[in-house]
Amino acid sequence: MFIYKVGVVGAGAMGAQIAQVVTFAGLPVVLTDVSDAVARRGVETVRAIYQGRVDRGKMTAEQREEKMLLVTAAGSLAALRDVDLVIEAAPEDLKLKQDVFRALDGVCSPGAILASNTSALSISALGVATKRPGKVLGLHFFNPAYAMPLVEVIPGLATEQQTVDDAVGFAESLRKAPIVVKECAGFLVNRLLMPYLNEAVLCLQEGASSLKAIDQDMVAFGMPMGPFTLLDTIGNDISLEVARILHRSYGPRMAPAALLEAMVKAGRLGVKSGRGFYEYGGAKDQELEGLIQKAGQAAGPRGTRWAPSRLLMAMMNEGVLALQEGVASARDIDLAMVAGTGFPSDKEGPLHYADRIGIDHVLQELEESARSLGMRFWPAPMLRRMVDAGFTGRSAGRGFFTY
Template identity: 55%
Template sequence: MYIYKTAVVGAGAMGAEIAQVISFSGVPVLLKDVDQARVNQGLDTIRKVYQRRVDRGKMTQDELEKKLALVTGVTTYDSFKDVDLVIEAVPEKLSLKQQILKDLDQITPSSAVLASNTSSLSISALGGATARPHKVIGMHFFYPAHIMKLVEVIPGLETSEETTGDVTAFAESLRKLPIRVNECPGFLVNRILMPYLNEAAFCVQEGALGPRQIDEAMVAFGFPMGPFTLVDNLGFDVCREVVNVLLDAYGSRMRPAEIWERLHDLKRYGVKAGAGFYLYGDRAGKDDPELDKVLHALRGASKTDSEFSANRIVLPMVNEAIRCLEEHVCTAADVDLAVVAGLGFPQSKGGILHYADELGLQVVLEELERLAKRYGERFWPSPLLKRKVGAGHLGEKTKKGFFDYT
């Protein structure tokens, strides 16, 4: 299927970025929001992204105007009658997204693909709101979309292979790295990321180390930023919503550390709120008696003899990734591509499953068993890991693990 004309519904943080990416590839795109002011804000965001390219000498002013001319801001669906693909990027509310998909189902040609940029809602539930569930699919970009290469392509229960193929090819034409993620709650990247962020939070609330020391340790491990800097940038409120989806779907292994709740109650949502695990703005780098009080209360109540190691927070990611393999959510190669391109996992380690293979799967299993005894069942090793070890597939040293090294 050729995609000649597209539309993005919702001109907020993600919608505007996605429309910019599409226009950059030379494809016309309608950008719709509820009123002209919001449409203008979206157009302004796009202009700023292009202007930065001009300022860095990567584009001329003339080229900027030509690219911008491919984006048409609208407040109605009048011009949606000949679109080939629509990506919705409205707020993360099932009823709102279902209503939008219903409207799009009425207005767009029956051949058009309806994609959702949802971070956590069920693609099958969105498809079910339309008479064309075979044409409904998840197309999950990461923020900021003009920089982040990864796109999770998520077919729902009834999405056709043709739709999945069309959207994958389209994402490639945008110069992105699409990976196929068979639908599961949290999809792939958020599902793997949250256990890592959560375990780092457990380490802090138990008093193993402070946020800054853990951030420094993970930067030394090879991440571009530590888990607490990342969570403050993502936004505590956003992460909490994702954690709740994961908790609801997978049960107690996703139970959030209490400190998340305490900081949320204090509205310390991260950078955008001026405070999270760190202070920002005028208070950056200053003493933080509020956080000290929270930590004092939690550490006083904690009976755990705590420890921090990079593996204590990385192995829960490895374990969750193995569960994804077990459930056929994606391939081992796509897991590694996703963590490097989507999470900044050190490229030098090749991705988390290559990292596990390098450590040795027996070592990974023994460490998870030790951590499970000490900290509880969230470390319980996945059955596939045990099967691999039982079969003697121990990673690089036996030339067989999650990858083949022969």
């Protein structure tokens, strides 16, 4: 199916970015929100993104105006009557999204695909709110959508293969890198990223190292920014919400760090609230020290060791668990983490990295961490099978990949 016209529901941060990406590829978009005025604000965000390109000399003002002709604002879903695909980017609330999908089902033509940009909610649960679950799927863009190449394509339990193929083709036409991910909580990228970020918070809470040292060490490893800078950028409230969804689905290994909860309770949400793990404004930060002490005393061990591998082991182990479950192939897991989180491309992703340092070493470190730090590090069973069979990674010529 060829997609000639797109609708976007929710003209906030992601909705506006997605509308820009779609118009950049030359397709018309109707950007809707709860009122005309809010939708028009979204159109202004699209304009601001294009203006950034003009300022950097990447396009002319005339080209910007040509692209802007492709976006229209609307305060009602009724404006989506003739679109071929809708991408919903309303707030992360299942009931609200189900209401939106029910309404879209009534408005859009029967052949239209209904996609959600949800970060962690069930696609299947959105599908059942409609009479066309075969045409509902997840199309998960990353922030900022104009810069991040990855798009997770997530079929729900009832999604037809044709819908998946159409969505992959559409994402490719946007010059993005789509990866099909089996539905699971957090999909692929958030499922692997959250244990990594949560482990950073646990390290801080346990007094293993300082905020700045942890950030610096992860940047030295090759990450585009440290975990606390990333948490502050995402918003601690959003991360906590994702962590809770993962915890509900995967159990104790994903329990959110007490300090993350305390940060949200204290209103330290990150860049958007002026302070998070870092203080944005220059004042000396005594409150954070107090929160760390309190969370550390209330939960878990103190004075544990710090090493970047603590964060990497948490991510790699979750990657192996996802691989075992068939959520994605080893290649796609690595591609997703490089394209979606900036995992250093010279290390080719967490599973290539595991092959490089040796699967036997990964297994040993996870076993030791499970003993000393907590059962969240219990090694994925596949690792032991690999070691027993001599699939120990690059030096053996075979591991997750063949060399």
